[in-house]
Amino acid sequence: MKWVIKVKTNIVEHVKDKKLFTETEPIVVALSGGIDSMVLFDIIHQLNNNVIIAHVNHNKRSESIVEYKYIETMANEINIPFEGYSIEETTDNFHHESRLKRYEFFRAIAQKYHSTKIVVAHHLDDQVETVLMRIVRGTSFSGYSGIKEIRYDRNVSIIRPLMEITKEDIVEYSKENNIKFFEDSSNSEDIYTRNRFRHNIIPLLKEENPNLNKKIIQLAEYIDSANEVLEEKTKEFLKAYSMYSNVSLVDFNNLNKVLKIKVIQHMVNNTTNNTVEVSYEQYNAIIDICLSSTPNQTYSLPNTYLFVKEYDVIYIKKEVPIIPISIEVTKEGEYFVDDNKSYIFSNNKITHNYRNYFELCYNELVFPLHIRQRKNGDKMSLKIGSKKVKDILIDKKIPKSERDRLLVLTNDDVVLWIPGVKKSHQDQQNPKKLYIYEVE
Known part of the structure; x- marks a missing residue:
């Protein structure tokens, strides 16, 4: 007994x-x-x-x-x-x-x-x-x-x-x-x-x-106790960041290595709902990216998730494939990009207060126009000369992950407008205009 x-x-x-x-x-x-x-x-x-x-x-x-x-x-x-x-x-x-x-x-x-x-x-x-x-x-x-x-x-x-x-x-x-x-x-x-x-x-x-x-049990208990302390410090660090997103790169780089790993672990778990495991080698690769002088980098994680470094912030996101978009504009009207975005082309000014709009002089206009993603070598006319669209986006500090998703309006492959970013310089000789509005 x-x-x-x-x-x-x-x-x-x-x-x-x-x-x-x-x-x-x-x-x-x-x-x-x-x-x-x-x-x-x-x-x-x-x-x-x-x-x-x-x-x-x-x-x-x-x-x-x-x-x-x-x-x-x-x-x-x-x-x-x-x-x-x-x-x-x-x-x-x-x-x-x-x-x-x-x-x-x-x-x-x-x-x-x-x-x-x-x-x-x-x-x-x-x-x-x-x-x-x-x-x-x-x-x-x-x-x-x-x-x-x-x-x-x-x-x-x-x-x-x-x-x-x-x-x-x-x-x-x-x-x-x-x-x-x-x-x-x-x-x-x-x-x-x-x-x-x-x-x-x-x-x-x-x-x-x-x-x-x-x-072995003593070792496990010791590690468990040490991990509790690390968990507290990690949560204290991350509580300033909503949803553990857009974490300050400078603040992250000031942490010691163990805390860096814990912070990445929490960011991954929060975004992936604990469905992704990160190896020690992957943690090291991510830490190296954060210490690198290259401002925009990504690192692939399992299940199509990405670690993203964009200028002065870091975050985890689900990788979403880019769907090619090419819309031919042949006349006035509304042209839909998807269920959430469209562009209105009108000869008359619309009183609704759209956040992004563009006034195109008719002397600059040769139909058809095109709405598409940017391509290598795209340029835009400025007041003095022209500039590559890529350089414009870099100067504006548009994150690399967003650049290939941005749409541009072109006329004969010349970029006229990057909605929400920049408008090209135009010769204002013709008072007649085509008004273009981004609807979201």
């Missing part, structure tokens, strides 16, 4: 000390059928009388359907709500995709039962494996702190009450309580990274230091 008392006492005290959940609030228990989750369920069911079982069948093993049916039957016998979900393998990256679908399912079940708590069975040995794997593979600074005991995911909390319980404790508890569980046959296969660490690497490390688990 000593294992039962030890494990249960530790978890009960832990739940109460950290106020993980109450005895009556609805809790979704992620129950795979393995020894860890079955022990977790046994204990949670004793602590809480409002449990919902959520089981996911990954369809990777022949015995999966047997496990599904057993858990469903068990839930019905003890009068506990059961929710099951089957995942079909659809991509090469099944492990990642299935994890996303699994937690999406858990969140949906939590919402269905008006729960804000999802309980999963990660334990201390899982934490040791995770930290060591991340050390070898590489991760962000916060990643070295391992698995969070409590992780907030949208409107729910993912809770791991077994994080201070070892695998040995779990095995002994299951023996003394005659807990039925299913052994996942894939756990013995060394084709999986975690299994190689569990079966081969960690036993060797424990030969060097039998207290390996303790030392």
Whole structure:
């Protein structure tokens, strides 16, 4: 009985000390059928009388359907709500995709039962494996702190009450309580990274230091504490910038490297809704761009996001392809660029106060006119001589990312007007004019 008392006492005290959940609030228990989750369920069911079982069948093993049916039957016998979900393998990256679908399912079940708590069975040995794997593979600074005991995911909390319980404790508890569980046959296969660490690497490390688990947990806790300080400093720095956008390049460059990485991480997470991971090498490349004397640069991130440096600011944005625009203007009328923008060409002045407009003398006019994006070599007539459109945009400090999207009005490939930027010089001999208005 000593294992039962030890494990249960530790978890009960832990739940109460950290106020993980109450005895009556609805809790979704992620129950795979393995020894860890079955022990977790046994204990949670004793602590809480409002449990919902959520089981996911990954369809990777022949015995999966047997496990599904057993858990469903068990839930019905003890009068506990059961929710099951089957995942079909659809991509090469099944492990990642299935994890996303699994937690999406858990969140949906939590919402269905008006729960804000999802309980999963990660334990201390899982934490040791995770930290060591991340050390070898590489991760962000916060990643070295391992698995969070409590992780907030949208409107729910993912809770791991077994994080201070070892695998040995779990095995002994299951023996003394005659807990039925299913052994996942894939756990013995060394084709999986975690299994190689569990079966081969960690036993060797424990030969060097039998207290390996303790030392790794101490390292994770130390990094977690240090990361909390960095998080506070990062948020303090970024609170001056709405939506973490248009961050001052000068202020950013004055930070030390660790804080620079944290700031970039927050900017990326905020813009991408935590869907993009940035490697250490990518952080370094971005930092180098910020220190470069080149005023306008971009850096491609996964999922078609961009890090952008524009003169004295930096930000993250979704890369949107440029759609070529070429509109021929043959007479008066309204010409639509898209649903949000059009140009009105009229022989009469319009009283409406349009922000961008252009008066074109008829002696300068030869139909057709064209509305298009700028091209290499485009020039505009000025009071004295002419100037390349590219140089005009640079002088106006138009960000590089916007230059190729700007429209110009041309006559026989001569640029007459860059709406919102500059108008060409005209010979005013003819009083008759064509009035052009940008409508947005």
